[in-house]
Amino acid sequence: MTADEILAKLQASFPGLVKSEAPVKEYPTWTVPAESVRVVFERLRSKFSFDYLDVVTATDWSGPINPKGYPQSPAVAAGAAAAPSATAKDIFEVVYLVTALSTGMRLCLRCEIPRKEGASVPSLYGIFMAADWQEREVYDMFGIHFEGHPNLKRILTMETQQGYPLRKDYEHLPDKFD
Amino acid sequence: MTKETPTAIKADQMFINFGPQHPSTHGVLRIALTVEGEVVIKGDPDVGFLHRGMEKLFEARTYSQGLILTDRLDYISATHNNLGYCLAVEKLAGIQAPLRAQYIRVLASELNRIASHLVFFGTFAVDMGAFTPFLYAFREREMIMDLFEMLCGGRLLHSYVRVGGVSADLPAGWTEKCREFLKFFKPMLKDYDTLLSGNPIFRSRTGGVGVISADRAVSWGLSGPVLRASGVNYDVRKADPYCVYAKMNFTVPLGKNGDCFDRYYCRMLEMGQSVEIAFQCLDALAGAELTPGEVMAKGVSKMLKAPAGQAYAHMEASRGDLGFFAVSDGGLNPYRMHVRGPSFINVAILQEILVGCKIADVVAILGSLDIVLGEVDR
Amino acid sequence: MGIVLDNLSKIESLPGGGLALATSDSLINWARTSSVWPLTFGLACCAIEMMAAYASRFDFERMGVFPRPTPRQADVMFVAGTVSKKMADPIIRIYKQMPEPKFVIAMGGCANCGGPFYDSYAVVKGVDRIIPVDVYLPGCPPRPEALMYAVIKLQEKMRKMTVKGGLGATPLQAAGSRKLI
Numbered sequence: 001m002t003a004d005e006i007l008a009k010l011q012a013s014f015p016g017l018v019k020s021e022a023p024v025k026e027y028p029t030w031t032v033p034a035e036s037v038r039v040v041f042e043r044l045r046s047k048f049s050f051d052y053l054d055v056v057t058a059t060d061w062s063g064p065i066n067p068k069g070y071p072q073s074p075a076v077a078a079g080a081a082a083a084p085s086a087t088a089k090d091i092f093e094v095v096y097l098v099t100a101l102s103t104g105m106r107l108c109l110r111c112e113i114p115r116k117e118g119a120s121v122p123s124l125y126g127i128f129m130a131a132d133w134q135e136r137e138v139y140d141m142f143g144i145h146f147e148g149h150p151n152l153k154r155i156l157t158m159e160t161q162q163g164y165p166l167r168k169d170y171e172h173l174p175d176k177f178d
Numbered sequence: 179m180t181k182e183t184p185t186a187i188k189a190d191q192m193f194i195n196f197g198p199q200h201p202s203t204h205g206v207l208r209i210a211l212t213v214e215g216e217v218v219i220k221g222d223p224d225v226g227f228l229h230r231g232m233e234k235l236f237e238a239r240t241y242s243q244g245l246i247l248t249d250r251l252d253y254i255s256a257t258h259n260n261l262g263y264c265l266a267v268e269k270l271a272g273i274q275a276p277l278r279a280q281y282i283r284v285l286a287s288e289l290n291r292i293a294s295h296l297v298f299f300g301t302f303a304v305d306m307g308a309f310t311p312f313l314y315a316f317r318e319r320e321m322i323m324d325l326f327e328m329l330c331g332g333r334l335l336h337s338y339v340r341v342g343g344v345s346a347d348l349p350a351g352w353t354e355k356c357r358e359f360l361k362f363f364k365p366m367l368k369d370y371d372t373l374l375s376g377n378p379i380f381r382s383r384t385g386g387v388g389v390i391s392a393d394r395a396v397s398w399g400l401s402g403p404v405l406r407a408s409g410v411n412y413d414v415r416k417a418d419p420y421c422v423y424a425k426m427n428f429t430v431p432l433g434k435n436g437d438c439f440d441r442y443y444c445r446m447l448e449m450g451q452s453v454e455i456a457f458q459c460l461d462a463l464a465g466a467e468l469t470p471g472e473v474m475a476k477g478v479s480k481m482l483k484a485p486a487g488q489a490y491a492h493m494e495a496s497r498g499d500l501g502f503f504a505v506s507d508g509g510l511n512p513y514r515m516h517v518r519g520p521s522f523i524n525v526a527i528l529q530e531i532l533v534g535c536k537i538a539d540v541v542a543i544l545g546s547l548d549i550v551l552g553e554v555d556r
Numbered sequence: 557m558g559i560v561l562d563n564l565s566k567i568e569s570l571p572g573g574g575l576a577l578a579t580s581d582s583l584i585n586w587a588r589t590s591s592v593w594p595l596t597f598g599l600a601c602c603a604i605e606m607m608a609a610y611a612s613r614f615d616f617e618r619m620g621v622f623p624r625p626t627p628r629q630a631d632v633m634f635v636a637g638t639v640s641k642k643m644a645d646p647i648i649r650i651y652k653q654m655p656e657p658k659f660v661i662a663m664g665g666c667a668n669c670g671g672p673f674y675d676s677y678a679v680v681k682g683v684d685r686i687i688p689v690d691v692y693l694p695g696c697p698p699r700p701e702a703l704m705y706a707v708i709k710l711q712e713k714m715r716k717m718t719v720k721g722g723l724g725a726t727p728l729q730a731a732g733s734r735k736l737i
Contacts, residue, residue: 024503025269025489051396052412055490057516059505065237070675095503097490101396101410104417108490130399133526141233156226156555157678158642165234165677166514177641177680198646199597199627206599206643227643228600231676238675246672250638253601253697297604300611316611323608334604334697552600555640 003028003107006048014040020110027097027108034113037094038122038148041109044098045127050107053128054097056135058142062115062168063088069170071178090115092144096124113144120145123152141166190214196540198227203544204301205551209528213537221532221540223525228555236515241267241341241482244512249335251517252553255294256332257286258495259553260339265420265491266502267341267512271484273475278468279343280421285459286329286338287493288452289356292363293322294496295445295452298548302442303374305545306383311374318366321359328352342478347471353460360453360460367450375443384438388531388543391436398527401520402498403448404547407433407440414494422462426455438546445548483510497521497548519553581718588631588657589620589711595630596623597650600637602664602697609700616700621707627653632710634703635689638666638673639680651687657717661706662689665696672696 007030010017016033017040023029032040044050096109113119123146124131135146136155143164146152154161162173197208206227212220232251236244248259261283268275275283300315323333328349330338338345374380390400395408405412413430415423431447433440462468484506492501498520505514524547531543568575598606609616610623624630627650639647651658662683665671670681683689690713693706 022487025487027490053399054492054499055501055503055516055518057503057518059514064507064509065511069234069677070238071677071681072675097501097503101412101417106418128399129394129397129530130523130526133522134399137522154226156229158226165231170234170677172677175641177644177685198643199595199650200625205603206646227640227646228638229640229642229678230638230673231678232673235673235676250601250672253604297607301607313612316608317613320608320611320613333699334601 001048003105006044010040010043013043020108024095024097024108027106029108029110031110031112034111034121037096037109037111038124038127041096041098041124041127044107048100049102050098050100050105052099052101053124053130053134054099054106055095056124056131056138057095058138058144058166059093059095060115060142060166060168061089061091061093064168066169066171069165069168069172071172071174092119092142094121094138094144117143118145119143120147122147123149125149140164143167188214191219194537197224204549207525207544207549207551207554209532209540209544211532211537211540216536216538218532218535218537218540221528223528225522225525225551225554228551230556232556233515233517236512238511240480240510241271241484241512242480244515245340246335246337248517249337250552251519251556252495252497252500252521252550253335254297254550255287255290255496256335256337257283257290257326257339258294258493258500260337261287261421262491262493262495262500262502264339264341265493266489266504266515267482267484269489269491270487270504270506271341271482273342273478275343275421275475276472277422278347278463278470279473279475281459281462281468282344282348282473283339284421284423284426285356285456285463286326286336286344288456288459289322289325290336291452291496292449292456293319295449296322298445298496299370299374299442302545302548303380305541306380308374308377308380311370314366314370314373318363321362325352325356325359328355340474341482343474347473348463353463356456357460360456364450364453367446367453370446375446381439383539383542384442384546386435387438387539388535388546389435389437390527390531394527394530395436398530399523400498400527401523402494402496403444404441404498404524406430407444408436409434412499414492414499418492420491420493422459425462426458428455438542441546441548481510483508484512492518495520497550497553498524517553517556519556521547521549521551521553522556525549525554584719585715585717588717589714591620591622592632592659592707592710592714593622593624593630594632594634594661595627595650595654596625597627597633598636599639599643600666602634602636602667605697605700606634606636606663606703609703614700614704616704616707619704619707627651628655630654631657632659632661632690632707634661634663635667635683635687636663638671639683639686640678641680642678644680644686647683648686659690659710659714660687661691661693661703661710663693663695663703663706664698665694668692668694 020029194211197203198206208224248263296315300312303311486508501518503516507513673679
């Protein structure tokens with residue numbers, strides 16, 4: 001079964017699920033609305049044997065990096081952080097990569113959510129255990145909440161960390177070590 | 179350090195703080211253990227003690243500057259990280275590395291795989307109380323370090339694989355040295371078996387300990403030898419071949435029980451396969467169809483500008499499925515670079531498999547996962 | 557005895573040995589320099605080169621450098637790798653657990669000044685911001701030979717120590733830097 005056939009079957013139940021305009025290279029890429037993330041993955045796992053969750057990550061599309069996010073001025077190439085890029089949008093994009101180990105088919109699913117405090121998507125905890133720490137990492141780095149995750153707390157940074165480092169507007173506040 | 183005190187601890191239970199400074203945590207991992215006598219009730223891994231904010235730093239570096247950060251992710255197998263990064267950037271920018279460079283990449287990454295598994299072999303044995311294998315493993319590892327030093331000048335962190343190819347062609351006399359080493363190393367694998375694999379103490383400390391079933395391994399997203407020891411046949415080199423792995427003739431060793439011993443033995447068998455692949459690469463490199471010196475794609479500038487888009491490339495590193503998710507907005511820097519560190523995902527399963535094991539087995543289980551904290555914390 | 561001391565003078569031969577005179581400084585410093593016991597404590601990449609230094613080819617033990625797994629038995633701490641902010645407090649704690657006199661070798665660019673992570677929000681730019689450092693060893697990572705050279709430099713420093721200087725600390729150490737933490 002090709003990715004398009006799976007998409008057609010899923011679209012019958014989830015009309016919000018569409019093909020992405022700018023796909024991840026060499027991956028069938030779909031955009032999924034936030035509210036149906038969990039059910040779509042449940043269906044993909046149970047009906048289409050997508051049993052291996054590769055990656056959960058996110059991108060902040062709000063524009064170029066903020067040099068204040070670095071304690072010392074970073075080695076940004078000249079002109080890189082100047083003008084806001086044409087791609088700037090006020091959204092977080094949560095990216096999932098999933099594989100069916102039996103067939104070797106790979107999929108990329110994207111979920112665009114408005115960029116605000118307390119932005120949230122449903123957690124995949126329980127469907128894929130691999131989501132456990134990866135979602136905690138995304139929460140740590142972007143402050144995106146995963147509803148239904150039983151242990152959503154910071155994982156890599158300190159508890160005293162201010163702000164979410166991978167957000168483009170992150171500003172580093174000097175602490176006792178700087 | 180987290181100052182959490184266990185709240186729901188009963189009178190006959192005890193809280194043990196394992197790490198971050200502990201010789202057998204292989205770096206700076208901390209595990210908060212709750213034990214009842216000898217039995218672990220709860221094990222909660224605490225990571226981030228080596229968090230260096232690399233994904234943020236990638237956004238402030240050009241593509242070629244970012245390469246040196248990848249060395250420091252999984253520092254025991256630096257070439258794999260370089261290769262994974264370059265594959266992602268090349269996919270993003272639409273660059274194709276010359277065939278000769280691809281053979282050299284495969285050769286270098288298999289040598290690095292041997293070096294990495296040797297570190298595992300040595301340190302795992304030390305964890306189990308045997309010191310001698312460490313000395314043997316590092317003796318052979320130094321020979322590989324010498325080979326890398328000839329290649330690129332670096333012992334541990336290579337930055338040999340570059341975007342578009344490799345930094346230089348093989349130096350004169352290198353292939354002979356490499357063959358010499360591989361011929362020396364192949365029989366050594368049998369020696370390791372006699373030294374450690376058959377040792378009754380080692381067998382009883384690793385056999386049946388920390389068993390991971392196949393479906394749990396898949397659900398937790400494990401990869402590499404940890405996944406294959408549970409009998410799941412998933413190796414990126416076979417499942418999604420990159421470089422010239424499709425032309426290579428090798429088998430993927432699989433385990434049956436998914437215990438610590440199988441994880442150990444999978445790696446030992448993998449080293450044998452790496453030797454085979456390295457020989458095939460050396461034969462191909464000696465062939466006439468690959469022009470010497472042609473190891474860099476044409477027109478790859480140091481100030482590389484990738485067109486706007488997203489790409490994900492993954493490869494089989496020593497510890498598993500290493501992936502780089504690169505996003506470009508058309509500028510000089512990656513807009514976003516995410517690293518799927520196999521160690522990060524492999525170590526998460528500790529919270530499940532530590533429950534119910536004996537406290538002495540914690541070291542065995544942790545050692546058999548073979549994590550590198552640089553990649554866990556990034 | 558196979559001891560070679562700088563200012564040892566043999567004054568009388570006796571049956572089964574001899575009578576020798578030495579200053580307590582040179583005797584203590586001889587003992588101290590020939591048993592530099594480091595803590596088995598690796599942070600990042602440099603720890604692998606540190607392991608290589610203990611292993612077959614380089615054999616650190618012939619210099620009396622023998623790794624100890626607990627800070628209570630260690631004389632010197634090799635800060636081998638990047639010091640993250642999360643790890644800073646444990647490092648200070650480990651340092652405080654070591655008995656005096658204690659020494660620190662900052663191994664590699666990260667421990668010296670932050671190295672390639674100089675602009676990271678999560679990295680302490682040099683371990684000397686949290687604990688006093690005796691020898692700075694550049695490199696990313698330094699080779700095992702370089703680590704040996706750092707230990708030789710540390711031994712040179714140790715030879716200059718006197719019993720009068722408090723717990724064996726050099727005047728500079730006794731004066732200040734230790735109070736920083």
